[in-house]
Amino acid sequence: MAAFGIATGGSNWFSALALGVTLLKCLLIPTYHSTDFEVHRNWLAITHSLPISQWYYEATSEWTLDYPPFFAWFEYALSHVAKYFDQEMLNVRNLNYSSSRTLLFQRFSVIFTDALFVYAVHECCKCIDGKKAGKELTEKPKFILSALLLWNFGLLIVDHIHFQYNGFLSGLMLLSIARFFQKRHMEGAFLFAVLLHFKHIYLYVAPAYGVYLLRSYCFTANKQDGSIRWNSFSFVRLISLGLIVFLVSALSLGPFLALNQLPQVFSRLFPFKRGLCHAYWAPNFWALYSALDKVLSVIGLELKLLDPNKIPKASMTSGLVQQFQHTVLPSVTPLATFICTLIAMLPSVFCLWCKPQGPRGFLRCLILCALSSFMFGWHVHEKAILLAVLPMSLLSVGKAVDASIFLILTTTGHYSLFPLLFTAPEKKSLFLIGWKLSTSLAWDLWKSSVNLYSLSPPGT
Amino acid sequence: MFGDYEAQRHWQEITFNLPIKQWYFNSSDNNLQYWGLDYPPLTAYHSFLCAYVAKFINPDWIALHSSRGYESQAHKLFMRATVLIADLLIYIPAVVLYCCCLKEISTKKKIATALCILLYPGLILIDYGHFQYNSVSLGFALWGILGVSYDWDLLGSLAFCLAINYKQMELYHSLPFFCFLLGKCFKKGLKGKGLVLLIKLACTVVASFILCWLPFFTEREQTLQVLRRLFPVDRGLFEDKVANIWCSFSVFFKIRDILPHHIQIMISFCFTFLSLLPACIKLTLHPSPKGFRFTLVSCALSFFLFSFQVHEKSILLVSLPVCLVLSEIPFMSTWFLLVSTFSMLPLLLKDELLMPSVVTVMAFFIACATSFSIFEKTSEEELQLKCFSTSVRKYFTCFTFLPRIIQHLFLMSVITMILLTTMTVTLDPPQKLPDLFAVLVCFVSCLHFLFFLVYFTIIIMWDSKTGRSQKKIS
Numbered sequence: 001m002a003a004f005g006i007a008t009g010g011s012n013w014f015s016a017l018a019l020g021v022t023l024l025k026c027l028l029i030p031t032y033h034s035t036d037f038e039v040h041r042n043w044l045a046i047t048h049s050l051p052i053s054q055w056y057y058e059a060t061s062e063w064t065l066d067y068p069p070f071f072a073w074f075e076y077a078l079s080h081v082a083k084y085f086d087q088e089m090l091n092v093r094n095l096n097y098s099s100s101r102t103l104l105f106q107r108f109s110v111i112f113t114d115a116l117f118v119y120a121v122h123e124c125c126k127c128i129d130g131k132k133a134g135k136e137l138t139e140k141p142k143f144i145l146s147a148l149l150l151w152n153f154g155l156l157i158v159d160h161i162h163f164q165y166n167g168f169l170s171g172l173m174l175l176s177i178a179r180f181f182q183k184r185h186m187e188g189a190f191l192f193a194v195l196l197h198f199k200h201i202y203l204y205v206a207p208a209y210g211v212y213l214l215r216s217y218c219f220t221a222n223k224q225d226g227s228i229r230w231n232s233f234s235f236v237r238l239i240s241l242g243l244i245v246f247l248v249s250a251l252s253l254g255p256f257l258a259l260n261q262l263p264q265v266f267s268r269l270f271p272f273k274r275g276l277c278h279a280y281w282a283p284n285f286w287a288l289y290s291a292l293d294k295v296l297s298v299i300g301l302e303l304k305l306l307d308p309n310k311i312p313k314a315s316m317t318s319g320l321v322q323q324f325q326h327t328v329l330p331s332v333t334p335l336a337t338f339i340c341t342l343i344a345m346l347p348s349v350f351c352l353w354c355k356p357q358g359p360r361g362f363l364r365c366l367i368l369c370a371l372s373s374f375m376f377g378w379h380v381h382e383k384a385i386l387l388a389v390l391p392m393s394l395l396s397v398g399k400a401v402d403a404s405i406f407l408i409l410t411t412t413g414h415y416s417l418f419p420l421l422f423t424a425p426e427k428k429s430l431f432l433i434g435w436k437l438s439t440s441l442a443w444d445l446w447k448s449s450v451n452l453y454s455l456s457p458p459g460t
Numbered sequence: 461m462f463g464d465y466e467a468q469r470h471w472q473e474i475t476f477n478l479p480i481k482q483w484y485f486n487s488s489d490n491n492l493q494y495w496g497l498d499y500p501p502l503t504a505y506h507s508f509l510c511a512y513v514a515k516f517i518n519p520d521w522i523a524l525h526s527s528r529g530y531e532s533q534a535h536k537l538f539m540r541a542t543v544l545i546a547d548l549l550i551y552i553p554a555v556v557l558y559c560c561c562l563k564e565i566s567t568k569k570k571i572a573t574a575l576c577i578l579l580y581p582g583l584i585l586i587d588y589g590h591f592q593y594n595s596v597s598l599g600f601a602l603w604g605i606l607g608v609s610y611d612w613d614l615l616g617s618l619a620f621c622l623a624i625n626y627k628q629m630e631l632y633h634s635l636p637f638f639c640f641l642l643g644k645c646f647k648k649g650l651k652g653k654g655l656v657l658l659i660k661l662a663c664t665v666v667a668s669f670i671l672c673w674l675p676f677f678t679e680r681e682q683t684l685q686v687l688r689r690l691f692p693v694d695r696g697l698f699e700d701k702v703a704n705i706w707c708s709f710s711v712f713f714k715i716r717d718i719l720p721h722h723i724q725i726m727i728s729f730c731f732t733f734l735s736l737l738p739a740c741i742k743l744t745l746h747p748s749p750k751g752f753r754f755t756l757v758s759c760a761l762s763f764f765l766f767s768f769q770v771h772e773k774s775i776l777l778v779s780l781p782v783c784l785v786l787s788e789i790p791f792m793s794t795w796f797l798l799v800s801t802f803s804m805l806p807l808l809l810k811d812e813l814l815m816p817s818v819v820t821v822m823a824f825f826i827a828c829a830t831s832f833s834i835f836e837k838t839s840e841e842e843l844q845l846k847c848f849s850t851s852v853r854k855y856f857t858c859f860t861f862l863p864r865i866i867q868h869l870f871l872m873s874v875i876t877m878i879l880l881t882t883m884t885v886t887l888d889p890p891q892k893l894p895d896l897f898a899v900l901v902c903f904v905s906c907l908h909f910l911f912f913l914v915y916f917t918i919i920i921m922w923d924s925k926t927g928r929s930q931k932k933i934s
Contacts, residue, residue: 016830023819030815 014125014146018118021150022111028160029107034420037106037163038096039063040075041089047072048079048090052255056265060092066268069252070197074165078109110159110167117171121149124174124394127181127359141397148393149174154414155390158383162420166383169199170390177366177391181359185217189241193248200269204373204387208366211349213241216356226355272334272378282382283416284375285340286332296328337378344372360398367391382420385413463811465539465591466529467495468507469521475504476511477524480675484686489524498689501672502626506596510542543587543595550599552578558606558784565787572831577783579827581820582801586773589813594773597627598780605756605784608640609749613657614664617641621668628690632763632777636755639740643747692769697724701898702772703803703905704765705731711899724768731766735913739920750788751920756781758916765909772807772902775800789844789919790832795870796912798825802877803905805884806898814885838863847922869911876904 042061050058055065055072065072079090085105089097125142138144159167172195179188192209195202218241221232256265281287325331348368352361370388374380389410396406474483474490474497483504486492497504514521521527521535559574587595600623607616620637623630641661648654676682697706697715706728709715715724736759743755760778764770779800786793801821808817828834837843845862852859884897893899 012830016826019826020823023823026819027816 013143014122017146017150021156022114025107025111025114025156025160028156029104031161032421033098033103033161033163035063037098037103040106040163040165041097041102042092042095043067043072043075044079044082045090045092045094047076048083049092053259053261056256056261056268058092061095064268066271068197068200068269069256069265070194071199074198081105081109106163107160110163110165113165114159114167114171116168117174118150120171120174120178121146123178123182124149127178127394128397145393145397148396149390152386152390152393154386154410154417157414157417157420158386162383164383166386169195169202170386172198173202173205173387174390174394177359177363177394180212180362185213186240186244189213190244190248193245197248197252201384201387204377204384205366205369207345207349208352208362208369211352212356212362212365214238215353216358216362217241222356228354282374282380282384283412284377284380286337286376286380289329289332290326293326293329300328334378337376340376341373344376345369348372360395363391363395367395382416385416389413463590468539468591468593469530469535470495470528471497471504471507472511472514473522473524473527475508476515476522481682484676484682484689492689494528496689498692500625500628500690501676501686502622503593506546506593506626513542514538539591540588543591543593546593547587547595547599551595551602552599554599554602554606558602561606561610562787569787569831572827573787576786576824576828576831579820579824580779580783580797580801581817581824582776582779582797582804584820585801585808585813585817586776586804589816590773590807590811592773594627594776597623597630598776599623600626601630601633601780602784604637605753605781608637609752613641613644614660617661617664618668621665622672625669625672629774629777632760632767632774633756633781635736635740636743636752636759639743639755640747640752643744646744647747697728697768698770700772701806701895701902702770703775703902703909704767704770705906705910706766708903708906711903728766728768732762735766735917736762739917742920751923753781753784754916754920754923757785758913758920761909761913761916765906765913772804775803786828786832789837790828791834791837791870792843792912792915794825794828794832794834795873796908799873799877799905799908799912802881803901803909805881805901809884838867844919844923848918851922873908880904 038061042063043065046055046058046065058064082089082105086099086101088094088099089102089105091097125145128141128145155166155170158164172191176188176191176195179185179191189209192202192206196206215228218234218238219228219230219232220234220237221229223229253262253265256262281290345368348365352365356362367388370384370391374384374388377384392402392406392409395402397403478489482490484497486496490496511522517538518534521530521538555577556574559570559577562570562573565573583594583598586592600619604616604618604620604623607613607619609616617637620630620633624634642658645654645658645661648657650658670677673683673686676686698704698710701707706715719727739755739758743751757778760781764774764778779797782793782796782800786797798821801817801824805817808814843863843866849859849862880897880901884901887897889896
């Protein structure tokens with residue numbers, strides 16, 4: 001009795017937070033789910049029923065496998081548990097199959113794999129220095145960070161309603177960031193390499209990783225003023241990093257290289273035929289660009305400056321995923337978006353190279369890379385904003401300036417996710433929860449940012 | 461879902477389309493067999509209000525006759541929203557205000573108490589899962605308790621009258637209110653201020669009743685018919701499976717079939733009043749807010765266990781006062797509230813609420829365990845049994861093991877509840893005894909409730925002794 005009492009005593013708020021949000025996720029099981037549910041069921045079926053050589057060729061369903069091989073192996077592992085719930089879901093021909101057991105299994109798999117995310121949050125909290133914190137639990141930066149990450153409203157909508165597996169993937173990313181803070185760079189690099197082969201969207205932030213590791217890990221020391229000391233370059237470190245990346249990639253892509261399927265895999269992973277904007281527009285630059293194009297074309301038609309016959313019939317606002325030509329402004333090619341993204345990333349990457357400020361500087365660069373790619377990338381999903389929001393939480397408990405930026409970012413980011421909630425009951429309940437969460441967390445954030453905390457001292 | 465959800469929708473249909481005089485009467489337009497109105501007028505007025513709003517959104521929802529069994533996503537959203545709005549307007553502010561006014565505890569504890577009370581699984585599951593408006597009547601009762609405890613007697617009694625006029629089950633709480641207010645009048649002296657207060661209270665009560673029942677006082681037949689609907693004495697000692705004495709007793713002795721009707725009523729009347737009399741007398745002689753709260757618990761529990769035509773949802777009437785003493789005896793209160801939710805298990809399973817039940821019970825348990833550190837508060841003093849134990853030790857000097865017994869009982873109780881839940885969900889009952897698990901759940905819960913009745917009565921009775929002896933000393 002006494003031991004149980006101590007375990008559930010008032011000081012173990014982290015477990016209470018984690019358990020609380022897990023219980024909330026259980027309540028979200030019967031809510032609306034999107035086509036992503038069928039996508040993952042299909043992938044379970046493909047990886048379970050077909051040999052590896054067929055995985056990236058199978059096209060019975062329109063939702064073909066378009067994540068890297070590690071995710072396919074992950075689905076394969078899940079399918080072995082799935083067969084105890086409902087054997088029928090593993091049949092490739094059972095399109096849109098969603099019995100109650102299938103739903104239960106899939107939802108529980110997301111909740112279960114979120115354990116990695118919980119562990120990553122725990123590790124991130126260790127990197128926070130809360131010495132100047134107040135006595136109140138709700139003012140401690142560790143508590144605020146845990147609440148911001150574990151109860152992240154956007155993650156709840158995307159993972160537990162809309163249905164995706166971003167929880168454990170974000171967990172991998174946060175874990176690699178935490179390892180960098182703890183000076184365990186090799187582990188961090190390994191985790192990121194693995195992450196890339198789970199979901200290649202994390203290429204958005206790869207430049208930050210690359211530059212940081214090269215600058216702050218391969219060059220072991222700096223000059224007095226912080227600039228680069230060329231003779232401190234360590235080939236050993238460079239080679240070991242390269243080896244890690246090579247081994248992970250070999251493990252992932254090796255089998256497909258042996259089967260001569262690499263071009264097919266890459267065409268699935270990078271489907272440039274899908275068009276500049278997703279069905280629901282991500283709120284990025286190209287959305288504004290297309291909107292401007294539409295406005296100008298309407299004005300042009302009104303003022304008889306444009307010939308109606310020359311205007312392409314396909315519309316960007318039709319909600320379909322397809323190639324598109326702009327009418328007034330020049331059409332955008334994938335290469336153009338790539339160049340714009342690179343230009344947007346350049347300042348932060350440049351700063352990371354010239355004046356590294358340790359893990360905190362790396363974190364800033366990572367967030368900026370994620371935001372640049374979100375802003376100018378090709379076929380960006382609105383869910384990609386989570387790549388910027390989650391790491392930003394780490395910065396927000398550090399300085400007041402970051403906290404205020406975070407408040408704007410998280411509010412607009414989560415608001416932009418609302419179109420994912422298709423049905424009215426979900427909208428109502430999540431709006432209530434989200435409003436409650438954001439107001440209470442905003443209040444705590446504001447109160448804590450009034451006292452100045454700092455993250456662990458910048459390493460060199 | 462053709463349960464209470466349809467009943468509430470039907471009442472909106474009836475109250476909106478028919479004149480007041482026909483609401484409680486059987487007619488071609490109003491078939492009382494199909495979910496006839498059986499709550500007092502305030503419920504009817506509330507349904508009328510909701511129907512008015514429904515008309516703006518979609519008149520099909522309340523169209524006479526043609527809307528029977530109407531079910532759609534939008535309608536479900538509307539109905540659930542009405543429960544939420546009622547909750548937000550009446551119940552939640554009462555809970556928050558109650559916790560703010562608690563004395564001698566820190567702000568953090570106040571917030572924790574409010575959170576735990578609001579997380580009580582029973583009310584959430586019944587109101588939002590099964591579909592009812594208990595939060596309105598319980599909210600009004602809570603406003604009544606607040607008013608009366610802090611000497612706003614007239615407002616308190618008005619609020620409580622509103623509660624009774626919303627759901628007649630609130631009569632379970634009426635005796636403690638009556639005794640407490642009477643006790644206050646006695647204390648103030650029946651020759652002066654006390655008499656004035658008594659008259660004012662009487663006038664308030666009568667006025668509020670008249671106000672609520674005004675349309676039904678025009679004819680004697682109207683009033684009688686409403687009363688007949690509210691108190692269906694023809695229906696028998698109990699219905700379905702409920703965790704009270706009569707249902708559990710009937711497992712061994714088919715009391716419903718053997719004894720004639722009027723004897724059943726007499727027996728239940730006697731047992732009910734015998735079990736609550738000591739506490740009520742004590743409250744009249746020594747009125748105090750603390751005594752009031754505990755008497756509410758024991759009275760409501762007596763009524764639940766021994767009264768006529770009790771439904772399993774009536775346990776919520778006991779749970780509300782227990783929530784109010786959560787900060788004083790967290791361990792026993794948490795235990796009781798868990799058992800009360802468990803006692804409604806057959807009903808919850810019928811509504812397919814297994815997952816929400818498990819989740820909310822776990823959330824509630826974690827919230828209470830972390831906020832109050834309940835497992836550290838099992839000493840005699842914490843359980844408020846110190847005086848009782850001291851008295852018993854005068855005769856049995858070795859009576860020191862009470863906390864340990866209670867801890868072991870708690871463990872056994874939790875294991876039994878988990879076991880029974882698992883069995884009910886996974887196993888099929890044997891052919892000869894199709895209601896086996898429901899009966900077992902009721903029986904086990906009934907034993908628990910008897911134990912709690914004894915416990916709370918002991919607290920009330922022995923609490924006076926310290927009060928009196930302290931007065932003697934000083």
